[in-house]
Amino acid sequence: MGNESRRLRRHLAGLSAASGLLAASCAPPITGDQSPSATLFAASSTRVVNEELTSLASDAGVELRINTNGSSGLISQLSEGAQATALITADGATMKKALDQGLVVAPQAIARNTLVMVVPADNPAGITSIRDLTEQTRLVLCDDRVPCGAASSSLAQVNGLKLSPVSLEAAVGDVLGKVVNGQADAGWVYRTDAVAAGDSVRVIEIDQSERFPTTLWAAPTKQAAGGNDAQALMNILQSPAFAADLASAGFLPLDAGVAQL
The missing domain is CATH 3.40.190.10 (Periplasmic binding protein-like II)
Structure with missing residues (x-):
């Protein structure tokens, strides 16, 4: 393979x-x-x-x-x-x-590590940028109490985004799992998660992510x-x-x- x-x-x-x-x-x-x-x-x-x-x-x-x-x-x-x-x-x-x-x-x-946004491979919500995220988007993020969530909050703030996630997860793997399984339109995960997921997701860069590495x-x-x-x-x-x-x-x-x- x-x-x-x-x-x-x-x-x-x-x-x-x-x-x-x-x-x-x-x-x-x-x-x-x-x-x-x-x-x-x-x-x-x-x-x-x-x-x-x-x-x-x-x-x-x-x-x-x-x-x-x-x-x-x-x-x-x-x-x-x-x-x-x-x-x-x-x-x-x-x-x-x-x-x-x-x-x-x-x-x-x-x-x-740095954060990226991932969407399902077929991208049913047609998301191409973090600016496409709306209240109707099934967005999944990490909880603020874990590192990926803290970094997500910082990135949302610096980009002037008011996000409305449908779920907050205690582990970044759970965020990725919901995107891969089609339970979410988008999720913010580590770049390494996106690499591991391969063709099962599409990767969309988050503006200024490099300023907030973990x-x-x-x-x-x-x-x-x-x-x-x-x-x-x-x-x-x-x-x-x-x-x-x-x-x-x-x-x-x-x-x-x-x-x-």
């Missing part, structure tokens, strides 16, 4: 497992008698690289499980006692909340920090190989000005 079919297959798999656990096969141990075992709590936008990440982990001898959800939902799970080795959030503001709550230590920026941050959880499992997982998340996978999925490289929360 071609790259488009592979991306769509990966996207659909990610949607079906949006809040589940993915397990990588266990490779022979690097050292000692047992391979590192890690659980990653990862923002919904990163589900497009779950396949590549689990493969990298397997190659490194790390048994990896991935819990994919909205960034705010992941923090709630951690604050309620859920066990994880590391956390990836879709923006710095959400990671700072986790840091302030004592849930993580030493966050590291790993990539950037930055992926990764950090070991406080409960796991200093352990071999956390170090092994953070090594993978900051590796050139994973950076290349992120770039292939549509994530942008870091700017010099995003190294601090």
